Amino acid sequence: MQTNFTLAQLADPETARSNDILRKCVHCGFCTATCPTFVLLGDERDSPRGRIYLIKAMIEGDRAPSASEVRHVDRCLSCLSCMTTCPSGVNYMHLVDHGRHHIEETFSRTLPDRFLRGVLAYLMPRPAAFRWAMVLGRLAKPFAPLLPATSSDPGGATFLRRMRAMLEAVPDRVPTPSPVDRPQVFPAIGLQRKRVALMPGCGQQVLAPEVNEATVRLLTRLDIEVVNVAGSGCCGSSVLHVGRNDQAIELAKRNIEAWLREIDGAGLDAIVINASGCGTTVKDYGHMLADDPAWHEKAKQVAALAKDVTEIVAEVGLSNVTPQPLTVAYHSACSMQHGQKLDVLPKKLLREAGFVVKDVPEGHLCCGWAGTYQVLQPELSRRLRDRKVSNIESVRPDVIAAGNFGCIGNIASGTGIPMAHTVELLDWATGGPQPAALM
Amino acid sequence: MSKACRCLPETVPQVSAILRYCQDNKVKVVPRGAGTSLSGGSMPVGDAILLGLGKFNRVLEIDYANRSARVQPGVTNLGITKAVEHEGFYYAPDPSSQIACSIGGNVAENSGGVHCLKYGLTTNNLLGIEMVLMTGEVVRLGGKHLDSEGYDLLGVMTGSEGLLGVVTEVTVRLLRKPTTARAVLLGFPTEAAAADCVAAVIAAGIIPAGMEMMDKEAVKCAEAYVGAGYPLDAEGLLIVELDGPPVEVDHLVERVAEIARGRGATTVRVSNDEQERVLFWAGRKAAFPAVGQITPDYMCLDGSVPRGRLVEVLAEMREMSKQHRLRVVNVFHAGDGNLHPLILFDANDPDELHRAEEFGADILRLCVRVGGVLTGEHGVGIEKRDLMGVQFTEIDLDQQMRLKCAFDPDHLLNPGKVFPQLRRCAELGRVVIHHNKMPFPDIPRF
């Protein structure tokens, strides 16, 4: 589409990149059809093309956005379904990150909104603090029903409604920290075929430590040495999605530094990530640090090594499978299918492991979790979850699998059907323990 | 996009109340489906309400025995097929935008697709609608039965570009999926030979499910973008699809291949399985974005011409391309003479933008000159509004506007679209009687 940036504006690399993205968009509107928020709300400003126009207007005009413009951008889940649909290769992900960054820099949010975003941005990347918050949250959880269950905003984006959502998201039991999440090396069981770093993650190790445990068991059994590298941690996506680019970049640099040390030391064949949301972000580190000459090359090097756990398993292949006669509904997390374009592979592995795998109708739609989204837009999030659950239940599975812990927690909160991480099922089928959720 | 006020009604009474309010207060309204119109048909205008139909997105009833589906207008074209495909049915018109465009928009634009050669356009596959008039009155036209009582208002609503009423429900005809479909990829050393082959196939009494043509430049772009295995040496490429029972398809594929060889085809490839058929189409279907990779912007026109004039029109278009110093790429529905020239330009360069617009207008004038029309499927909208005079006389246009007056006397619905110059209904309604009481003695009478 036509753009109207001044030369001075284009001197800013971020703006120049956004200009390139916008120029690619032919405003055909194909992306609207598969956008979850448009499907729910029917308002084009809640569609990718609408948001592209809104973001274009605010950065072109070099001005603070209006509250209504912000509301529509805020409702974006960053599910990237639009990018899968777009035939013209428009990089909405980078554009919306720019838009959020612009909003964060120029728009003054209300005090409660700032408070809430501040709390989330502080807690999310810090597993220890996050764990404490969960423990404290449990004490407050009984009071959640006192807070309003609905709100004037279709997304539920009012302070009290969000507080309620935050409390509701607190699990009833906060698991004890897993020993695998400390820096250490897990040697391959047989003759070592590969050596990989396992991204330890943040929220997942607090809420679902069993995923990293299963990953270590599975990979070492497949003769892969796994390192939990000291200094690596949160990938930065949760803060990036609330527009805090600087904080995200700091987190990215910490990881890059830690992994590079390992690469230069004992060497790494891959950096394995078992939360697809984090995977999408790490694979994009090159872009995140594009404007920092000192870091750009390093970031690209790390990003090139980043792999979803299923990619590495597929590389070495499953062996010694004991099939379990279960029907699995595979929920393709947005970051997996849209972010990393891995849709077929995880299902193929599950089939190889002996499961009957079913696709879920409307599989392209987000389950509504989307990181901090479930707290910031609780009502939209809930509607998407319910829609997802009914679609999943329509294929009558014994178990639901997914490759992203957030989706697992979210979907599990709406259905009685047990859920497990893909890795847990693969681990089980190749000699590991039965996943706890299935017992 | 932000100036206009918008409404997102959810129910028919709400639509009715909005329109009645607008009529009473003389407020203009622009109905909008998915906003994929290529003619600016759903573009908001400054002082009008934008009436979004995005919330009307439910499938209401599927009746397999009567082969019909009743849906709300915001359901996407593909959404209808998705709702019935597990029973082996589909909705035939398949615009390339089918993933996104709404069935209400299809009705308003009378959209077609690559398969309309055999299966018809929206108008031939529509059984009924419910619509709201500017007065707020709700009327139903047609239903699950064929043909209307009284005037065929359903027919005239189809393709009326949102100027006559707001469609709130649509009943379409469903078809059973053909047992098989195979595509034939034909490369020719000249465009003329390709066009000749199109005429020969039809003259042989074969109506393929689709018959598409691409010029060399389009083939090059598509091949680079999706790698469909198109022959890069061909000056004209045809994709011919045949569907039906396997024996028929095999038989016709052979006949088409024979005709093509007789016309000097240098490539004749027949799809051997579904995957290959889809691959043959992939390049054609991605032709627009593929062309988008080699140019900052493109303008897509869709004039129709008699099939017999294709070659001449293409040649003249090349000449114009030199004159206007802009490249043009051609992808089109050859089976029904519906061109899709894509003019390549850079919208950020004001001079190029201007030249592209001039070039586009020249192409459309050419279409009309050879006996064709301005638009075969994208509608007039804003884009071709000012060229209406090329195809129609003032009287022709007045008659169309009078029909508009019967539906919307204050010109409130989708203002500024289709008609180059609006005349007040009162003025149009006046009957001028020429008082020459000549008895016409020369006309035979009994």
Next chain:
Amino acid sequence: MAGTIRPRDANELRRAVEWALNEGTTLDVRGQGSKIALGKPMDCGQVLDLSGISGIVDYAPEELVVTLRAGTPISEVEALLAQRNQMLAFEPPDLGPLLGLQAGQGTLVGAMMGNLAGPRRLSAGAARDHLLGFSGINGRGEAFKSGGRVMKNVTGYDLSKLLAGSWGTLAVLDQVSVKVLPVPDQTRTLLLLGLDDATAVRAMCAALGSPHEVSGAVHLPGRTALRIEGVAPSVEARLTALRELLADAGAGMEELGTLGSRTFWREVRDVAALKAASDTVVWKISCPPTEGPAIVARIRSQRPSVEAFYDWSGGLVWLALPQCVDADHELVRGAIGAKGGHATLIRAPEAVRAAVPVFQPQPAALAALASRVKESFDPKRLFNPGRMG
């Protein structure tokens, strides 16, 4: 008795209309007058006879289009097309004998104006779907045109659709362009014997819901027929598949070859089954296909002697009822029910047609809209006034 005016070209036609406008005279617009006994009887000041504006203007077989003048007889068009192995796919019926008039009469434009179509309506569409464009004179005496000669055209309103089925009440056409199609290599017919109405309609709907491209589905008392057309190997394969599909219906099966099929379907097209009993009134009902038998059953419960057959897979019901002063119009229209549809009185004595609505009365809002549409073309109501009542 009104006089007749017979223009010889478009210009004379325009002047004739202008004259009528001047005189305030209404016009009874006719091609060959083959359907004068259909519709509301009229009392017009003048007959406007279009048979003088006749002849083929252009025929381009590879374009699948024929352009012709308004008075051209169907028979002439069909003969021309047959030379190139093409046809009018919507099968315009010859209702002459049914209406008690001569057979083989009628202009193509006349059939267009009635939006008449035969059994292939199911797969190929009605007359409306084949009218690509026209030129004509509106009720202001102005020459105007719409549409064109190309298959795909969305430039301006699709007035061709509106004119098709307007029974000459909106404008007088002088020239039309019509889409034509190749004649299929082969036509064969599968006959199912002895099915009752409901079973027959179910079988027809099943056949149409199959991928076997049925191009005609009619149920006459005791005989249900499905038409299959196309290239020989395909016809064979589809017939076999249909036999299998319908094996459960429990009917005896027979087949008609190409020649037998042509005769059979021509008779269906021309409603030959009902033409003999000239002392009956004839109705045609368009309804959702599965509703046909129920509608007939409701009527039969009141009028046991009703004769009925079902074309269009059940979606077009032809009825013959004993004559009576009001043609049982309330009974017939009342039987249609909530699932939708409409009934047209096709044959009845003039006095009866004058007394009852021939065409289905419309809800108020729609009727008012239709009346405004009429006015937009013919403000002084010159053309065929009242014919569509």
